Amino acid sequence: MLQIHDKVFEPYITKQKLSNAVESIANKIALDCKNETPLFLGVLNGSFMFCSDLLKAYKTPCEISFIKLASYQQTKSTGKVNQLIGLNEDLTNRTVIVVEDIIDTGNTLEKIVALLKQTSAKEVKIATLFLKPTVYNKDIKIDYTGLEIPNRFILGYGMDYDGLGRNLDEVYVLKD
Numbered sequence: 001m002l003q004i005h006d007k008v009f010e011p012y013i014t015k016q017k018l019s020n021a022v023e024s025i026a027n028k029i030a031l032d033c034k035n036e037t038p039l040f041l042g043v044l045n046g047s048f049m050f051c052s053d054l055l056k057a058y059k060t061p062c063e064i065s066f067i068k069l070a071s072y073q074q075t076k077s078t079g080k081v082n083q084l085i086g087l088n089e090d091l092t093n094r095t096v097i098v099v100e101d102i103i104d105t106g107n108t109l110e111k112i113v114a115l116l117k118q119t120s121a122k123e124v125k126i127a128t129l130f131l132k133p134t135v136y137n138k139d140i141k142i143d144y145t146g147l148e149i150p151n152r153f154i155l156g157y158g159m160d161y162d163g164l165g166r167n168l169d170e171v172y173v174l175k176d
């Protein structure tokens with residue numbers, strides 16, 4: 001058990017399960033990008049740990065850049081996605097792989113895809129470690145999903161509750 005402020009979390013996804021999911025995504029992307037050098041685009045803050053492990057598992061040439069967006073206050077989406085650090089990269093003719101730690105409502109993803117539509121990227125693909133399929137309500141195709149989870153708030157491996165818990169190396173879930 002783990003207490004952060006007023007909330008109690010319990011262990012949910014082990015390090016081993018996380019690392020299997022990360023490796024599987026890296027292998028699938030590498031197969032699809034045999035003749036390319038993809039540009040991974042990490043969505044800060046939450047994806048920093050997934051990005052790091054994904055790139056270590058990705059054994060062929062690639063590049064990485066980041067964008068920073070935020071919309072959550074504590075455990076709830078505000079519905080408004082703020083861009084805190086923008087796209088500073090020339091994406092012309094690049095295959096871009098958006099790297100998300102979690103896709104929940106899809107509001108963040110929708111904003112990123114709208115931003116990327118304004119560039120001349122050759123192709124945009126989406127990779128997420130976690131997906132909440134019962135909540136996700138957008139039409140954007142998610143190309144690579146690590147683990148599907150029910151609609152419960154999770155924490156750790158980059159994801160936070162009120163700024164805390166990002167450093168945990170496994171994933172916890174909010175206790176009912």
Ligand SMILES: O=P(O)(O)OC[C@H]1O[C@H](OP(=O)(O)OP(=O)(O)O)[C@H](O)[C@@H]1O
Nearest residue numbers: 044045046070071072104105106107108
């Ligand atoms: O599908 P959605 O409902 O938009 O939720 C997913 C987003 O929420 C979290 O980011 P958050 O806004 O908490 O910022 P953070 O990455 O800095 O924690 C997470 O890292 C995703 O980017």
Ligand code: HPA
Nearest residue numbers: 104152153154155159160
């Ligand atoms: O379940 C979650 N946990 C942490 N951050 C999040 N951002 C969207 N959903 C979540």
